[in-house]
Amino acid sequence: MRHNPDYALEDLAGIxxxxxxxxxxxxxAHTPEGLIASHYPVLLEEQAQGQGQDDDDELVLLSHVGRPDETRLGLGRAGEGREEELLAIIQGPHGYISPSWYGYRPNVPTWNFATAHLYGVPEVLSDAENLAVLHRLVEHFERPLPDPHLLDATQENSEYARRIVRGTVGFRMRVTRIEAKEKMNQDKPPGSVRNIIEELRSPGPYAQPALADRMERVNAEMLGDSA
Structure with a gap:
């Protein structure tokens, strides 16, 4: 990731x-076959599950892959995980920013974004640990729904979960290195930032309301001071 201290995201809680x-x-993963990339959901390993409370000094990811991705990524087996780093990339809201939105010239087009590159050596989980992670993943995404479909909601579901765990490999990754960036026009005048936020919330080919909301939060102090 291009080094630019102006946009560095160094707050671990924010990451x-x-x-x-x-x-x-x-x-x-870097493997004998070359670079291999796979896409899966992740959770943070938190001491108080569901409460958003964890060790402020540590970042640990929980995830799983579907077989045979564990072989392609070189994860190994439980107790015999890979020794090389795995890179996990998180991408937040992002979008195109037109130079016509700044309110002054000259200017250039750019792309606003929030992203984190997380490095660590994964630890492959046992089947029992993997099943617990799968339960947490499903519960995390199902709980907001009016009729959540949880893996352990019924005896039938529990038996099904025990069958599907054999087709997945869970792992824990303690993050030992972080590169994170949040480029939200922090270096632009308050008037330009307000106008960009308004454009992102307006109908059009580059509307990105989620990015506008994040820009507003990131620049809240600057926008408040200039009110």
Missing amino acids: KELIRQHPWCIFV
Whole structure:
């Protein structure tokens, strides 16, 4: 990722929140076959499940892959995981920013985004641990629904979950290195930032209301001071 201190996202709590809000992850491994990428949802391993409370100094990912991706990614077996780093990429809201939105010239087009590159050596889980992670994943995404379909909701579901766990490999990844960036026009005048936010919320080919909301949060102090 291009080095630019102006856009560095170094707040670990903020990085964790980015993961919670955007859990669809790209895992990249360097293997004898070359670079291999796979896409799976992730959760944070948190001490108080469901409460968003964890060790402020540690970031641990939980996920799983469908067989045979564990072989392609070189994850190994439980207790015999890979020794090389795995890269996990989290992508938050992003979108095109037209130079016509700044309110002054000259300017150039750009792309606003929030992303985190997370590195660590994965630890392959046992079947029992993997099943627990699958339960958490399903519960995490199903709970907001009016009729959540949980893996352990019925005896039939529980038996089904025990069958499907054999087709997946779960893993835990303690993140040891982070590169994160949040480019939200922090270096532009408040008037330009307000106009960009308005454009992103307006109908059009580059409307991105989620990106507008994040821009507003990131630049809240600057926008408030200039009110």
